[in-house]
Amino acid sequence: MRKMIRAMIVDDDPASRIILAKYLGVDNMVSVVGSVSNAREAMELFEQLLPDVIFLDINMPEEDGIQFASKLREMNALVPIVFTTAYRDYAAEALNLKPLDYLVKPFGIDQVFEVLSKIQANLNEHERVGRKLWGELIDNKLKLKTPRGFIFVEHKNILFFRVFGTVNEVHFTNGTSERISYTLKTLNEEIEHLNFLKINRSVIINLSFLDRVDIKTENCFLRVNTEEHKFSFSRDLLRYFQNLETIRLG
Numbered sequence: 583m584r585k586m587i588r589a590m591i592v593d594d595d596p597a598s599r600i601i602l603a604k605y606l607g608v609d610n611m612v613s614v615v616g617s618v619s620n621a622r623e624a625m626e627l628f629e630q631l632l633p634d635v636i637f638l639d640i641n642m643p644e645e646d647g648i649q650f651a652s653k654l655r656e657m658n659a660l661v662p663i664v665f666t667t668a669y670r671d672y673a674a675e676a677l678n679l680k681p682l683d684y685l686v687k688p689f690g691i692d693q694v695f696e697v698l699s700k701i702q703a704n705l706n707e708h709e710r711v712g713r714k715l716w717g718e719l720i721d722n723k724l725k726l727k728t729p730r731g732f733i734f735v736e737h738k739n740i741l742f743f744r745v746f747g748t749v750n751e752v753h754f755t756n757g758t759s760e761r762i763s764y765t766l767k768t769l770n771e772e773i774e775h776l777n778f779l780k781i782n783r784s785v786i787i788n789l790s791f792l793d794r795v796d797i798k799t800e801n802c803f804l805r806v807n808t809e810e811h812k813f814s815f816s817r818d819l820l821r822y823f824q825n826l827e828t829i830r831l832g
Contacts, residue, residue, distance in 0.1 A: 587701055588631070590616040592624040592647065593639035593666060598687065602637055602666070605694040612698065615822070621645035625653070630816050632770055632780065633661065635682070635701050640667040651679045660771070662704050664697055724773070726752060727763045737776045741804060742811065743769055743786040755791070755806045779822075781815040795823045 589612055593599045599617045606612045616627040620642065628636070636654075640647040651663050662682040669686075682704060683697045723734045741753045745766050753759045762769075770780045780786045781802060793805035797820065804811040815823075 587612045587698065587705065588615045588634045589613065589637060590618075590624070590627060590631070590633040590635070591637045592618055592621070592642075592650070593637075594619045594642045595639070598639065598666070602685075602694070605691045606698075608691060609695070609698055611702075616818075621647075621650040621653075624650060627818065628654070628661070629783075630780075630818050631822075632767075632774065634705060635662045635664060637664045637666055637685070640665050640669075648679065651681070655679060662701060664701075724776075726760075729761055729763060733760060733762075737773070737778075737788070738790065740778075740788055741791055741806060742788060742813070743778075745784045757809070779819075781813055781819060785813050787813065 587609075589606055591599050591602055591614060593602070596619070599619070603614045603617060606614055615631050615633055616624075618624050618627060621644070624636075624638075638647040638651060647665060647667075651665075654661065654663070663679065664683045664685060665681050666685045666687060666689075683700055685693055685697060723736050724740075726733050726735065735752075735754070739755050741755050743750070743752050743762075743766065745751075750762050750764060750766065750769075751759045752762050766780065766784065766786060770778070770786055773786070774780075777789045778786050779789055787802070787804055791804040791806055793803045793810065795802045795815075800814055800817060800820075801812050802815050802823070804813070
């Protein structure tokens with residue numbers, strides 16, 4: 583079964599964003615989680631949602647696509663980038679950023695589908711390597727580095743990850759916790775495909791234990807037996823929670 587591709591579109595031309603979103607929507611395995619007109623908004627959305635791929639216009643005012651992509655690479659963000667451009671002669675700077683592909687405007691749905699095939703193949707390879715590196719191939723367990731060594735745990739026994747200042751912790755369904763040696767960003771990139779979701783700058787939750795969402799207070803609640811945990815979530819995740827009705831949880 584193919585993984586749902588979470589795409590973000592960055593283009594200062596509203597018509598271009600609409601057309602691309604329409605083409606992407608034809609494939610029911612693609613969800614456009616964000617569509618913005620400038621690099622500033624794109625960076626905020628990227629840090630909150632961490633999409634699987636970014637369709638990025640090269641020619642934008644203020645900060646162009648190459649500058650934005652360079653910032654992502656400086657952050658060690660390995661998200662695949664598909665540059666969209668009206669020019670067939672790509673800038674050397676763009677080639678150095680190692681994009682997954684290019685879409686030359688005006689492009690058609692066939693060109694978009696070709697790019698989607700590459701994106702899906704890239705995601706499958708990333709997931710395969712991720713499973714090997716994180717130990718999921720050993721009895722379906724994750725290998726997590728701690729200050730003292732490693733722990734091996736089934737992801738179904740993880741309730742949430744949380745950052746307290748400089749301390750990163752994993753909390754288990756049995757009420758215990760362990761310090762781990764990963765940033766929240768690194769964790770999110772590696773385990774998102776395992777039904778985890780980064781809901782704010784400090785917490786990643788296991789969606790299998792999501793019990794309810796309070797839209798007014800922007801809080802979500804995890805439940806394990808009779809124990810309940812409350813966390814605030816980013817407003818940009820509201821639509822994500824509204825669409826969870828199509829996902830089988832638990």
